[in-house]
Amino acid sequence: MTQQALAASAAGDDPAEGLRAVRALRELADRLEALQVERARRLGWSWQDIAGALGVSRQAVHKKYNRRI
Known part of the structure; x- marks a missing residue:
């Protein structure tokens, strides 16, 4: 299905x-963010730069992605 x-x-009207x-x-969105x-x-980029662009704290973005990268 396209975006x-x-x-x-x-x-739409169908909740399911x-x-x-x-x-x-x-x-x-999660895949694109990663x-x-x-x-x-x-x-x-620093974790602070990324956090600012995402509108979250540095700690949140670091915790979420530090081990993936």
Whole structure:
């Protein structure tokens, strides 16, 4: 399913379909976030820089991604 179709399903009238679409979008967002955090670290970004871009604390982003990278 395309991202546009997922977004449409998430906003639709069928709660079962909508919730499945929300879950799929959340999983996509998580994968994209991890990819960009890894890319930022490879480019020399600090945990504080990444946290600021994501709108979270440095500690939160470090705890979530430090072992993955």
